[in-house]
């Protein structure tokens with residue numbers, strides 16, 4: 001498999017992750033909790049790609065820029081090796097206790 005040849009690198013220590021020793025994924029979602037779901041801008045993957053892009057562009061064009069900024073949904077995904085996963089879960093928000 002091409003992915004295995006290239007390898008996956010730990011986002012914290014930069015080492016190549018050996019899947020036999022443990023490969024962990026951190027997924028972080030950040031969104032406005034009080035935002036009604038119908039106000040969020042979603043990309044519907046099950047619909048026709050071009051039509052969906054056009055629909056989103058129209059939706060964005062008709063939305064106030066500040067309002068749009070507030071409702072931007074952020075998604076992060078990081079690969080971690082086993083050693084870094086152990087450290088990470090002690091303090092997921094990066095705070096030292």
Ligand SMILES: [Zn+2]
Nearest residue numbers: 010013081084
């Ligand atoms: Zn690591």
